[in-house]
Amino acid sequence: xxxxxxxxxxxxxxxxxxxxxxxxxxxxxxxxxxxxxxxxxxxxxxxxxxxxxxxxxxxxxxxxxxxxxxxxxxxxxxxxxxxxxxxxxxxxxxxxxxxxxxxxxxxxxxxxxxxxxxxxxxxxxxxxxxxxxxxxxxxxxxxxxxxxxxxxxxxxxxxxxxxxxxxxxxxxxxxxxxxxxxxxxxxxxxxxxxxxxxxxxxxxxxxxxxxxxxxxxxxxxxxxxxxxxxxxxxxxxxxxxxxxxxxxxxxxxxxxxxx
Numbered sequence: 001x002x003x004x005x006x007x008x009x010x011x012x013x014x015x016x017x018x019x020x021x022x023x024x025x026x027x028x029x030x031x032x033x034x035x036x037x038x039x040x041x042x043x044x045x046x047x048x049x050x051x052x053x054x055x056x057x058x059x060x061x062x063x064x065x066x067x068x069x070x071x072x073x074x075x076x077x078x079x080x081x082x083x084x085x086x087x088x089x090x091x092x093x094x095x096x097x098x099x100x101x102x103x104x105x106x107x108x109x110x111x112x113x114x115x116x117x118x119x120x121x122x123x124x125x126x127x128x129x130x131x132x133x134x135x136x137x138x139x140x141x142x143x144x145x146x147x148x149x150x151x152x153x154x155x156x157x158x159x160x161x162x163x164x165x166x167x168x169x170x171x172x173x174x175x176x177x178x179x180x181x182x183x184x185x186x187x188x189x190x191x192x193x194x195x196x197x198x199x200x201x202x203x204x205x206x207x208x209x210x211x212x213x214x215x216x217x218x219x220x221x222x223x224x225x226x227x228x229x230x231x232x233x234x235x236x237x238x239x240x241x242x243x244x245x246x247x248x249x250x251x252x253x254x255x256x257x258x259x
Contacts, residue, residue, distance in 0.1 A: 036070070036110070043109045045190050049165060054102035061103055070106055075115045078103055086124040093126035152205055156182075159198030163188070172209060177202060 034042075040058060041051050058070070064081050065073060082100055085091045091099075100118075107113045134142070139158065146154050156162050162170070166184050174183040180197045187193050219225035 039110050040106060043105070047165070047186070047188065047190070053098060054105055057099040057102035058106050061099075061106075071111055071113070074113075075118065078107075078115055079118055079120045082118070083120075083122040086122045091124055093124040096124040149208065152201060152208055155198055155201040159201065160195045162195065172212075175205070175209075177206070 037055050037058065040055055046054070061078075061081050062068065062070065064084065065077055068077075081103070082096060085096050085099060100121075104115070107115050143151065143154055143158070153167050156167050156170070157164065160182055162182070162184065166187060169185075170182070171185070174185060175197065176183065177197070180199065180202070182195050182197050184193050184195060216225050
């Protein structure tokens with residue numbers, strides 16, 4: 001400003017162009033790198049349960065080694081952690097395998113490092129047990145003790161072979177009463193499949209969906225009634241879905257979130 005004032009005083013009475021004074025620009029700040037656990041969640045299109053299981057084991061692995069960054073660790077630290085799970089924690093073999101899968105996913109798919117073959121891991125013993133299969137009277141006794149939404153869900157799990165999260169995320173548009181089918185979206189392995197709709201649950205399910213539709217309409221009048229859209233559809237269709245076909249089949253269970 002002093003330079004500009006001196007310039008104006010020296011040029012008083014003359015018409016001279018006023019010089020442009022450029023302010024120094026702020027240094028460029030690159031975008032912050034996503035946190036490690038956020039990178040794990042977005043590295044692959046795994047199911048929500050798989051993502052949370054992997055994140056949980058990676059967090060335990062980091063805490064086990066005093067919050068050291070995984071990039072600073074490798075094969076010896078992985079073997080120590082997995083061995084401690086089997087020897088000290090006495091976890092099941094399936095639990096140890098899940099922890100191994102989560103840590104290998106971290107190194108290979110997120111950090112881009114191959115820890116190599118893990119030779120010195122003490123493996124948890126896999127017990128030889130026979131599965132428990134309920135008889136038909138036992139299944140009937142179990143279902144007769146349920147009612148309402150819980151009964152409908154149990155009937156779908158038992159009669160359609162749905163997994164728990166598949167039932168919780170079931171959409172109205174994926175239920176085909178005319179063909180007695182259910183279209184399961186984004187099942188295990190991110191695959192779709194078709195399964196049967198039990199005839200014994202059709203009429204109670206219709207009554208339930210009518211009640212859910214009424215709840216949905218009241219929510220819309222209150223400015224609510226939004227539904228979750230998977231992956232990039234939320235950006236492709238920013239306007240919330242207002243009809244009932246995209247909503248969950250249960251106002252309490254049908255819209256289980258991804259995050």
